[in-house]
Amino acid sequence: MDGRDWSLFLQPYEQAVEELKVKFKTMRVELKIREAYAPIEFVTGRVKRISSILEKARRLGVAPDRLEDGIEDIAGIRIMCQFVDDIHRVAALIRTRKDLELVYEKDYITNYKDSGYRSYHIIVKYPVQTALGFKHVLAEIQIRTLAMNFWATIEHSLNYKFKESLPEDVRNRLKKAAEAAFLLDTEMTSIREEILDAQTEFEEQSNAVSRVLNGIQDLYFYHRVREAAQFQIKFNELFEQQDYHALHTLSIEIGAAIAKAKKNNQS
Numbered sequence: 023m024d025g026r027d028w029s030l031f032l033q034p035y036e037q038a039v040e041e042l043k044v045k046f047k048t049m050r051v052e053l054k055i056r057e058a059y060a061p062i063e064f065v066t067g068r069v070k071r072i073s074s075i076l077e078k079a080r081r082l083g084v085a086p087d088r089l090e091d092g093i094e095d096i097a098g099i100r101i102m103c104q105f106v107d108d109i110h111r112v113a114a115l116i117r118t119r120k121d122l123e124l125v126y127e128k129d130y131i132t133n134y135k136d137s138g139y140r141s142y143h144i145i146v147k148y149p150v151q152t153a154l155g156f157k158h159v160l161a162e163i164q165i166r167t168l169a170m171n172f173w174a175t176i177e178h179s180l181n182y183k184f185k186e187s188l189p190e191d192v193r194n195r196l197k198k199a200a201e202a203a204f205l206l207d208t209e210m211t212s213i214r215e216e217i218l219d220a221q222t223e224f225e226e227q228s229n230a231v232s233r234v235l236n237g238i239q240d241l242y243f244y245h246r247v248r249e250a251a252q253f254q255i256k257f258n259e260l261f262e263q264q265d266y267h268a269l270h271t272l273s274i275e276i277g278a279a280i281a282k283a284k285k286n287n288q289s
């Protein structure tokens with residue numbers, strides 16, 4: 023153990039972190055282009071410090087020659103999302119990837135930790151191409167919302183300061199703060215759903231307007247001038263009243279009139 027060349031040992035982990043960071047940042051860019059919205063807000067990564075590796079090995083009883091299998095988060099990737107739903111989307115995307123192998127998942131969102139910690143963890147086996155061939159290293163991918171990350175970052179630094187002896191009172195207040203952070207996530211999700219509903223409604227309204235106006239044009243094309251003019255008057259009234267439900271009904275009536283006009287035209 024004492025004779026271990028740490029930079030040689032950590033090198034494939036450094037490479038895995040760098041490669042995975044690039045891959046998830048690219049996923050963000052690609053999804054932004056494809057779908058206008060990316061479920062990934064930002065990506066960070068780190069290789070665990072030697073002192074933390076040794077401390078964890080001692081705590082978990084991992085033998086010095088078993089670090090590669092025993093410590094799963096020597097390579098760590100963190101993916102931050104805006105909404106809780108995005109976490110599940112990102113997890114689903116990771117499950118379909120061919121460039122890594124899933125080992126197991128830990129859902130600390132449903133089963134949040136006693137501390138209040140919430141996150142979705144996926145342990146993967148990642149192949150790194152070294153000068154001597156392929157080497158598979160374990161990596162931990164933590165997926166969380168911005169609120170979960172805010173809480174975890176502060177809680178982690180306080181825990182570091184106080185080590186195991188975090189005062190009971192502080193511990194309880196941190197748990198409450200974790201609940202508040204989760205409430206914030208829930209509230210932001212419901213606001214988002216309302217915005218999405220409003221967007222859909224707006225889309226449907228503008229579609230009804232274009233269906234009516236295009237339909238009136240079609241009626242002129244079939245020389246149904248009087249009918250087209252009547253529909254136009256009706257449209258003006260309903261549009262003025264912003265009665266989108268009636269506009270939708272009007273578009274159906276116009277559709278029927280066009281079908282009739284077409285039929286008459288053919289006979």
Ligand code: 0O2
Nearest residue numbers: 040043044047063064065066067068100102168171172175
């Ligand atoms: P951008 O354009 O800011 O999104 P790198 O080697 O540059 O890829 P590095 O220097 O190792 O990455 O940084 P790290 O710690 O892995 O952070 C990766 C990205 O996360 C960086 O963005 C940080 O700016 C960003 N980041 C870290 N913390 C926060 C945060 O609290 N909020 C936000 N919005 N971003 C954060 P990039 O890679 O420079 O790209």
Ligand code: 0O2
Nearest residue numbers: 070074078094095128135137138139143173174175177178
């Ligand atoms: P780092 O690099 O300092 O973040 P353990 O639960 O520690 O016995 P296990 O099963 O490997 O060991 O880990 P677990 O519970 O899946 O968690 C691994 C990582 O999740 C931790 O890494 C943290 O990054 C994060 N985590 C887990 N619980 C908490 C928590 O209560 N608060 C915060 N802030 N983070 C947590 P490390 O080992 O702490 O390393």
